[in-house]
Amino acid sequence: MKSDKGKNMSDLVVKSNRLNTAIQNLSLVEIRLIQIAIIDSRETQTGLTSDSPLVISAKRYAECFNVEIDTAYDVLLAAESTLFERRFSFVNERDNQVKTRWVSQVEYIRGDGAIEVILTPAVVKEITRINGIENFFTKYTLGQTAVLNSAYSVRLYELVTQWRKATKTHLFDIETFRGQLGLGVNDYQRMSDFKRRVLDSAVAEINEKTDLKISYDQEKKKSKIIGFKFKVSEKERTKSVLKASNGKDCNTADMFTVKGLSDKQIGRIARNAKFMADYNHLVSSTSPAGQDSSAWEFEMTNRLKRDASQFKKRPIRDYLDL
Structure with missing residues (x-):
């Protein structure tokens, strides 16, 4: 296994807006592993092809997310079986829906406390074709989401940070929005439960722990809520x-x-x-x-x-x- 010693990794997560807004169902741990994979693949150019897999060590995970090394070992071992099965969908440049996986291969390296992954071609395309047109890409530092304890909070942060320069988002259609947050069709079907258990708690955690301050307005058609619009601003540094x-x-x-x-x-x-x-x-x-x-x-x-x-x-x- 490659040593982590001496690496000077950037912690900037960069991916296309198309990938950022994908319908997905990753757990918090799996989101974190994909974040590391995106950062390290870009920095080392490994994991992007079948003959150059990316190694993610327990030490790397523990340091990124401030967890005990034993917890990181357990996370990587569990990821061997779950991460490969995770699928997502997005709309491509031809306006067609594409269904794919995050990784095409994952292997737990016993004795080294690490996993070896290869990203799928669809993911590689969306994290490597950074061509200088910043409006088409979402980027944020890993440290902003590393402190979040909910997958819903991380996904909401990713979705709204894409709009931080505009300060206001477009309308997030409720059904698409639920999928972007990782909810299944039967999860929190009642709007009151969705807002209380998912949306409001995610907004509160983002406002408490990250560099963003967000709020939302709900849009209705007749008496039915059809979606949400968010206001996004960056917090001012403490001036005391x-x-x-x-x-x-x-x-x-x-x-x-x-x-x-x-x-x-x-x-x-x-x-x-x-x-x-x-x-x-x-x-x-x-x-x-x-x-x-x-x-x-x-x-x-x-x-x-x-x-x-x-x-x-x-x-x-x-x-x-x-």
Whole structure:
């Protein structure tokens, strides 16, 4: 199995709007695996052909979604049987409905705690033909959806983030919308149940945890709800100011992010003895990061890039001077 050590993966999920709006029924775990597959396939150019499969390790999954390594092993083992069976449909450029799978092959690599996948031609086409016309593609950072605990929340985020520049979406027809969220024909058929158990909870989680603030209006025909339109806006950064220990005024948002820092600087922070002492409790002593300095640096660098707000004992940049 290829080593994860030293990889400097982007966490940008990029796919065509056509793929983004597909009718699908992935679980939360399966959505996350497809997200990793999209990112790593684009970055490494593997998994796109039958002679170049993509390896997704338990370590990679655990670091992306901040779960225990044992949980990641269980996820990958389960995915061997479920992910291959997952199908989706979309409308192609000829205005015909296409039905396909996400992966054409999946294999659990026993002893390595990893799965090896090959994406189907339809998926490859929709994640690789990035030709500079940004209006036709949806992109977001993995960190925004990694914190979401519901497949409905992730799918709604993906659907509305496509409209963040426009600030308002088109009308999501209710039946198509249900399929895009991953609901079956018999799931939450009553509108009150759909709104309470799916839509409202997804909106609330997105508003609480991500960079978007969304709301919706329902559209009716006579007395029947036929769809929803969403308003989408990006949250403003926190503007509160703290008095730093050196007596200077510092913006809170800047103090606890790695924005503007190079990979080399972030690596220095992760290796800093004080940083290690402050955050040693974040990893298990039996995990790779708890036993090996290189694994520690790899994991903490990724955590800092993904969500530095969890490191609040002191301003992040202070570790460069300690």
